[in-house]
Amino acid sequence: MSTVISHSLFTDFDIDLFKAGKHYRLYEKLGAHLIELNGVKGVYFAVWAPSAHSVSVVGDFNFWKQGEHQLEVRWDSSGIWEGFIPNIEKGATYKYRIQSNNKGIVTEKADPFAFYCEQPPHTASVIWDLDYKWKDTKWMRSRQDHNGLDKPYSVYEVHLGSWKRHAEDNRFLTYLEFAEELVSYVKETGFTHVEFMPIMEYPYDPSWGYQLVGYFAPTSRFGEPQDFMVLVDKLHQAGIGVILDWVPSHFPDDAHGLGFFDGSNLFEHPDRKKGYHPDWKSLVFNYGRNEVRSFLISNALFWLQNYHADALRVDAVASMLYLDYSREEGEWEPNIYGGNENLDTISFLKEFNEAVYSNFDGVQTIAEESTSFPMVSRPTSVGGLGFGMKWMMGWMHDTLEYFKKDTVYRKYHQNDLTFSMTYTFSENFMLPLSHDEVVYGKKSIAGRMPGDEWQKFANLRLLYGYMFTHPGTKLLFMGCEFGQSAEWNFEGSLDWHLLQYPFHEGVKKLITDLNGLYKKQPALHEKQFSAEGFEWINYSDHQNAVMSFIRKGDKPKDDLIVVCNFTQIVRENYRIGLPRKGKLSEIFNSDAEIYGGSGITNYGKLGIDASPYDGRDYSIELQLPPLSVTVFKIS
Incomplete structure (x- = not known):
């Protein structure tokens, strides 16, 4: 020996x-x-x-x-x-x-x-080390200015294995190649952050990275650990934040992984009713075991400390919170109070968030949580789970349901859009159009839009314009920014060739300008989580399928007027009420010709009338382009 x-x-x-x-x-x-x-x-x-x-x-x-x-x-x-x-x-x-x-x-x-x-x-x-000389000191010292809840937060969600591949042999790009191509592209399109679907080592490509075995190792598919550090470093040097998907909810039972590690249920809960996930056929961590909590929280802090991550998006939080998640009667047992909440999970998530926020400045945690569980993004000091943000799954579902309807029926379903405003300030919501919405027969986002080709792309531009003017931060899955036609295929590259066609190039230009608008206009981000930052003008014009509202910043001069026309009918002389007198100027129009639209616009500075309307003392008549979002500013 x-x-x-x-x-x-x-x-x-x-x-x-x-x-x-x-x-x-x-x-x-x-x-x-x-x-x-x-x-x-x-x-x-x-x-x-x-x-x-x-x-x-x-x-x-x-x-x-x-x-x-x-x-x-x-x-x-x-x-x-x-x-x-x-x-x-x-x-x-x-x-x-x-x-x-x-x-x-x-x-x-x-x-x-x-x-x-x-x-x-x-x-x-x-055997490896983590030696690396970082060059992102400027970013790290000032990242609170990029990651604060009152800052623009527009996320480009990326699956590294299928963003782009080598055309000749479908081979993966490397981390170092991403450090050139991806960084340049994200900077060009104006997103403030990149979110990487799990890059921790995983054995099975069709899991998209959500079945982890190497919790402390970036996947070797794209290079060495230091190569991934270069990618993060380059993003930071370009002024782009990095969000990592983190999966503390479950893990696979591969023979070399965490399951049955030492011949016992070491990491997983020993009770099958709590330790096995029926949907994913995977194992669930034992959140009540102290050593497991140390493992998971250490892992979260590891990526923030050693890879300079700016945020962690926590996957499948709903599956962690409920003892009866995806379980039939008899397959779960209530907690000591008779409820279906997993008390160990709740305690763990609070401790995780407290550890993150107490150890790092200028970072965020984001919960993918699809239920009405209360106070997910509220501080633990007031009884919340302590996350910085939560995905707004209800907005995503209702909005996509609305947009797939033919425009002739939309007047009967306007509540699908207005309902979100009844609860949008109950949490710090992020609006996600994520990878889950473009797979398994759901069609691509562009593919869901009704009408002929022109109308499909006008609807898509309208959807994105509505998303960027709705309160909350934003997340868009890769390919959606240029109107990918097909569903996402994790085994190949995005359909980059589509950018040779004007409609697709127009969508990309629109997203670039929306990112610019979001960053430039304080009213779109300063109060994005506060009811003080939003006010309806008129949400009840179902007959014309038109909505209008005000987005507000810290200063009244920054207020924006947003008008959405959800049909292809041009609305001439459409009157809306306004909060004060002055001149109204159009600063964004999703129907602009540069995006592939018809080019109908409101030219110049328009005089506001001292004519009461919509319960206000002032009003104005506008021309509403077809299937459009128009944004105005009062001067």
């Missing part, structure tokens, strides 16, 4: 924190760390496996022989096995071979804390 030298990076205080579920930097202790001990270079290994009888490290450095390098278990009942193996270098591959106390079960597992993994379908962990 080769020598394993007794050594530990853990202090007694570390162990106490770990057992209490309060150690938020576990990645500095557990895992594989390149160190020098008594002048000898090698690797310190540490793994949590409390049900193990023995643990050995197997790898290419010992020809994968079991028992060659056996770790020692700590004396303090922490369940941590550790030791220093000399003369192992960066790039070596390894796993842990665990002989369990449980009926002689043997597992061979990848390192839960590995910084790098072999590219699937290979499953070993790779």
Whole structure:
């Protein structure tokens, strides 16, 4: 047996924190760390496996022989096995071979804390470091100015495996190629943030990254960890924030993953009613186990600390919150109060958010939560879950349902649009048109629009104009910004060739200008989560399918007037009430010819009449283009 030298990076205080579920930097202790001990270079290994009888490290450095390098278990009942193996270098591959106390079960597992993994379908962990010299100091010092809740927050959601591929052989781009092409494109189109669908290592491409095994390792599909750092660094240098999808809701049962790790239900809840997800056929974390909480919160902070992420979008929060989520009667048990809420999850999410916001300035957490669970984006100090924002799934569903209807029927369904304003300020809502809306037979966003080709694209421009003028932050899935015709295909590139056609190029130009409008006009972001930032002019003109409203900033001079015409009929001399006298100027029109529209517009500065209308003392007659959003400013 080769020598394993007794050594530990853990202090007694570390162990106490770990057992209490309060150690938020576990990645500095557990895992594989390149160190020098008594002048000898090698690797310190540490793994949590409390049900193990023995643990050995197997790898290419010992020809994968079991028992060659056996770790020692700590004396303090922490369940941590550790030791220093000399003369192992960066790039070596390894796993842990665990002989369990449980009926002689043997597992061979990848390192839960590995910084790098072999590219699937290979499953070993790779010895690596996180050395990198960041060049985004300017961004990091001022990112509160980009990430605050009163700032423009327009998100471009990206699946790296299918944003763009090499045309000749459908090969993935690398992180370094994305650092040139993606950064340039996002800067050109004006999005403030990029959201990456999960980039943590995952074994199965059709999961889109939502079934993780390497929680601390960016996927090796696109390059090395430092290459991903370059991508984040370049985005920051271009003034673009980075949001990472984070999946604490479930994990797959792959043989080398977290499931049944040491021959016991270590990471997953031992009760099948709480530890198995029927929809995704995956395992659910045991949120009531302190060591698991330390693992998950350490993981969240790891990406914020070591990869300079600006926000975490937490996936599938609804599935975590409810004991009966996707379960029939008899498949779940109520909590101690008789309710269906998962009290361990609620406690965990509050602790996670408190840890994030207390350890990092200028960051956000965003919940993908599809139910009416209260106070998701309210501080824990007032009883909320503590997220910064929450996806507005109701707005997404109702809006897309409305827009797919032929315009002749829209007058009967205007409540589908106006209903969102009855609850839009109950949370800090982000308006998402995400990847989930362009797969599984739902059609692309453009493909849902009714009418002939001209009307389809006019409707699409109207939808985006309405989205960007509605209160809340914005999220748009890749390809939607140029009117991708087909559903998203994760196995190939977006249909970039469509940009040679004027209608598609027009949509891209529209999105670019909407991003510019959102950033330039304070009324669209300063009070985007406050009822003080919105006021209806008229929401009841169902017959004409027209809505008008005011968006407000901190200063009255910044107020914007927004008018939406949801039919293809041009509304001549359409009168709306206004809050004050002055001149009205059109500053945005989704029907502009440059976008592929008909070019009907309101020219020059229009005089406001001292004629009462819509319950106001002043009013004006406008020309409303077909299927359009027009935005005006009073001077």
